[in-house]
Amino acid sequence: MIMTRRDLLKTGAAMTAIAALPNRSLAQGSSFAPKPGTWRQFEVTARLEIVKPEGKVQAWIPVPSVNEADWFASGESTWTGNGTAALKRDARYNAGFVHAEWDGVEKPAIEVRSRIKTQDRSIDLDKPVKAASLSDADRKLFTTATALIPTTGIVKETSDRILGNAGTDIDKARRIFSWVVENTARAASTRGCGVGDVAAMLTSGNLTGKCADINALYVGLARAAGLPARDVYGIRVAPSRFGYKSLGAGSEVITKAQHCRAEVYLAGLGWIPVDPADVRKVVLEEPPANLALGDPKVSAARATLFGAWEGNWLAYNFAHDIALPGSHGPAVDFLMYPQAETAAGRLDCLDPDTFAYTITAREVSA
Amino acid sequence: MWLQIVAVVSADAPEFRGSSSQRLIVAICAAWLTVAVTPAGFAGNETIPDSEAPTQLRAWTGPEKPSLALEDTEGRSVRLEPADDTVSIVHFFATWCEPCRAELPALDRLIARSDPSKVRVLVISVAEVEGRIRSFVEKNPIKLQILLDRDRSVARAWQVHSLPTTFVFGRDFRPRLFVEREYDWDKFDVADFTKATAAEKRASSGAMPTTPLSTTTLLIGEHP
Numbered sequence: 295m296i297m298t299r300r301d302l303l304k305t306g307a308a309m310t311a312i313a314a315l316p317n318r319s320l321a322q323g324s325s326f327a328p329k330p331g332t333w334r335q336f337e338v339t340a341r342l343e344i345v346k347p348e349g350k351v352q353a354w355i356p357v358p359s360v361n362e363a364d365w366f367a368s369g370e371s372t373w374t375g376n377g378t379a380a381l382k383r384d385a386r387y388n389a390g391f392v393h394a395e396w397d398g399v400e401k402p403a404i405e406v407r408s409r410i411k412t413q414d415r416s417i418d419l420d421k422p423v424k425a426a427s428l429s430d431a432d433r434k435l436f437t438t439a440t441a442l443i444p445t446t447g448i449v450k451e452t453s454d455r456i457l458g459n460a461g462t463d464i465d466k467a468r469r470i471f472s473w474v475v476e477n478t479a480r481a482a483s484t485r486g487c488g489v490g491d492v493a494a495m496l497t498s499g500n501l502t503g504k505c506a507d508i509n510a511l512y513v514g515l516a517r518a519a520g521l522p523a524r525d526v527y528g529i530r531v532a533p534s535r536f537g538y539k540s541l542g543a544g545s546e547v548i549t550k551a552q553h554c555r556a557e558v559y560l561a562g563l564g565w566i567p568v569d570p571a572d573v574r575k576v577v578l579e580e581p582p583a584n585l586a587l588g589d590p591k592v593s594a595a596r597a598t599l600f601g602a603w604e605g606n607w608l609a610y611n612f613a614h615d616i617a618l619p620g621s622h623g624p625a626v627d628f629l630m631y632p633q634a635e636t637a638a639g640r641l642d643c644l645d646p647d648t649f650a651y652t653i654t655a656r657e658v659s660a
Numbered sequence: 661m662w663l664q665i666v667a668v669v670s671a672d673a674p675e676f677r678g679s680s681s682q683r684l685i686v687a688i689c690a691a692w693l694t695v696a697v698t699p700a701g702f703a704g705n706e707t708i709p710d711s712e713a714p715t716q717l718r719a720w721t722g723p724e725k726p727s728l729a730l731e732d733t734e735g736r737s738v739r740l741e742p743a744d745d746t747v748s749i750v751h752f753f754a755t756w757c758e759p760c761r762a763e764l765p766a767l768d769r770l771i772a773r774s775d776p777s778k779v780r781v782l783v784i785s786v787a788e789v790e791g792r793i794r795s796f797v798e799k800n801p802i803k804l805q806i807l808l809d810r811d812r813s814v815a816r817a818w819q820v821h822s823l824p825t826t827f828v829f830g831r832d833f834r835p836r837l838f839v840e841r842e843y844d845w846d847k848f849d850v851a852d853f854t855k856a857t858a859a860e861k862r863a864s865s866g867a868m869p870t871t872p873l874s875t876t877t878l879l880i881g882e883h884p
Binding site: 485498500623624639640641642643 | 754755787790795812822
């Protein structure tokens with residue numbers, strides 16, 4: 295689906311008239327019901343071998359850097375290789391990565407192993423809890439614009455149009471979620487997870503893409519509304535236990551299973567999991583494919599993925615605009631893929647076969 | 661009102677489409693008309709694209725574009741500078757963008773059928789790494805020299821909001837036309853464009869237009 299801005303204007307106006315939007319209570323009894331309580335532990339291994347080394351070679355491999363008591367713990371990351379390497383962190387977001395360097399090595403290679411613990415999330419949106427308050431610094435960080443997610447101009451105009459007379463923060467968060475679900479589409483042809491250039495999407499009227507596009511759009515619209523929101527960049531590590539083939543890793547080889555999710559912070563509830571991009575993935579990919587929004591499988595995903603998600607996924611970081619230390623190239627918009635550079639320039643992280651890298655995951659006993 | 665036609669003395673062409681004779685007429689008469697397609701809430705050069713309508717080149721009524729200097733995939737520096745008698749086409753694209761990939765061969769053909777002293781095409785890849793461009797060119801042989809806007813700095817300075825976006829500069833090094841979607845460059849006639857901009861220049865300097873205003877109005881009325 296390619297939307298024009300004319301469509302957007304119409305839809306935006308129509309959406310403001312919608313008073314009641316579907317919520318997760320509609321999904322009670324559906325088979326897609328993530329439930330916290332069972333922690334799972336995974337070991338993820340990234341193996342890089344630079345196929346065409348020219349001059350000095352560097353690589354930056356993301357490692358799990360998210361620690362959230364209710365749903366995710368990043369364990370130790372270790373590495374072996376034939377160069378020098380060190381664990382480094384982005385100063386702004388604390389996103390960790392292994393920075394490896396090789397000089398004159400014929401076959402630069404490194405293997406990075408990381409352990410994580412994760413579990414399902416499901417927030418009861420009707421029962422405010424004593425959630426940890428958001429620090430002023432974090433509120434500022436997660437309402438601020440990034441290079442590709444401005445919070446003014448067309449993003450703010452669109453957000454205002456979507457919100458209409460929405461009163462509470464949860465109403466605002468829901469309306470944006472519904473608008474994104476109803477106005478975007480997953481494009482199978484998008485490389486990797488997409489670019490996430492939110493202003494370009496809205497300006498062009500082309501709201502197709504993948505998770506880095508669609509969930510970044512959610513984050514941008516929420517931030518423009520004053521709601522703290524963040525992308526969570528990660529990778530799927532296991533199949534879905536709820537029968538959604540499209541929402542899990544198909545095998546232990548997860549080289550191309552990167553997926554970013556999103557969160558929005560609501561007072562009294564804390565960080566709420568949201569994933570409109572996965573709703574659109576269900577629409578496009580669940581058999582027999584190209585499902586209608588009213589299909590029961592889509593409806594269940596739509597209701598569940600505002601407030602819950604399944605713990606079959608690893609969270610790397612929340613980071614944007616990361617300057618890679620020692621790099622001659624520009625900052626990366628997000629760090630979800632291994633990155634590498636030779637004297638010939640930066641390699642294509644979305645082409646793991648020629649890069650080359652593989653990523654595997656296996657569940658281990660806790 | 662969806663379409664406003666305002667008769668003013670202006671140096672802006674409303675669009676550039678149709679047969680070569682039509683294109684010339686429209687461009688010449690543009691010196692006398694400004695067409696503003698301005699949906700509520702959006703202004704300036706913006707318009708609502710209609711995915712079903714054939715793509716058209718439209719008049720650039722915005723500010724001049726800043727100079728640019730970028731490296732190509734081999735590390736050679738390329739600058740966009742005034743060059744006498746040269747029409748410059750500056751094209752922003754990305755290899756992940758499907759319409760962009762379809763458009764590149766037509767730009768390649770434009771170069772092949774044009775006098776290189778009369779037209780040049782700068783093709784700028786936005787925010788893509790060298791490795792990606794190299795593998796793309798290996799699989800999709802094109803003669804176009806691809807420049808790398810690695811950090812989007814040029815795209816931002818030029819206010820490029822979507823890909824593909826293309827600007828056409830006259831021989832006077834002023835941006836004249838632009839398009840924010842893919843365009844069929846097989847329809848673009850450099851000689852016609854050059855004549856039109858020359859006629860426009862004469863008109864703006866006080867010379868009488870060569871086409872009656874009524875004809876112009878009919879053509880402008882075709883605008884969606």
